[in-house]
Amino acid sequence: MAIKKFMYLNRKASYGTAYAIESLEVVLIAAAFDQDVSLAFIDDGVYQIVEGQNTDGIGMKNFSKTFHALGDYDINKLYVSAESLEERGLTADDLMPLVYEDEDDDWEEKPSVKIVSNAELTKIMSEQDVCLSF
Amino acid sequence: MADILGAEVDEEGFLVNLKDWTKEIAVEMAKGDDIDLADENADLFHERWDVLNLLRDYFEEYQIAPAVRVLTKAVGKKLGKDKGSSKYLYTLFPYGPGKQGCKFAGLPKPTGCI
Numbered sequence: 001m002a003i004k005k006f007m008y009l010n011r012k013a014s015y016g017t018a019y020a021i022e023s024l025e026v027v028l029i030a031a032a033f034d035q036d037v038s039l040a041f042i043d044d045g046v047y048q049i050v051e052g053q054n055t056d057g058i059g060m061k062n063f064s065k066t067f068h069a070l071g072d073y074d075i076n077k078l079y080v081s082a083e084s085l086e087e088r089g090l091t092a093d094d095l096m097p098l099v100y101e102d103e104d105d106d107w108e109e110k111p112s113v114k115i116v117s118n119a120e121l122t123k124i125m126s127e128q129d130v131c132l133s134f
Numbered sequence: 135m136a137d138i139l140g141a142e143v144d145e146e147g148f149l150v151n152l153k154d155w156t157k158e159i160a161v162e163m164a165k166g167d168d169i170d171l172a173d174e175n176a177d178l179f180h181e182r183w184d185v186l187n188l189l190r191d192y193f194e195e196y197q198i199a200p201a202v203r204v205l206t207k208a209v210g211k212k213l214g215k216d217k218g219s220s221k222y223l224y225t226l227f228p229y230g231p232g233k234q235g236c237k238f239a240g241l242p243k244p245t246g247c248i
Contacts, residue, residue: 028198028201031201032201032203061197062197063197065195065196065197066196066197066198068195068196069196069198069200069204072200072204072207072208073201073204
């Protein structure tokens, strides 16, 4: 099977709608089929990977923990829109420290999250075979 | 509606409410598949429980049941390199480490597992 480049665009916050968790489920399924998977967090989607989420008050599963598993699924390209962060008063320090172990570099832990401008993100998107928006 | 020791299970035998899980339920589920998880002198008793405990820890940490490939990697890391192979895991759980292991451990069916 040919490997295609799949990008998943996450544009909504985690818990008001089912978009975020549905996206994550599809991402994990796609990873099982050995595709080239990357994620982008734009608009309110940046809230999905903010550190310190607590869902006790809304009685829902805190699936932000699952983002830490992405490295084990060889998903290590997480692009975050710099403009979207700034519009919401967030910085790189507010995001979860998501990492992966680099197989080609003695399993060294490396960051998966990369903050990029919208212009850079447009370019990365144009290089994909498939973009799925959630 | 099917149940095991009073805990509701779906048509494939997975727990509906993950909080219902007890060791006794795991033992009972395994009995149905001809695996002894109760007698500590039984064949592969400790090896099986090591993997089941790892699965439960993994779920607690990441909120998902790992795919077999990911489980294999985690087993190799935590329980020893020689154990991090799907051949070893299939020895413990012949119906599939993902499917059978997750079931006994009280986890949902792994995402992407058909």
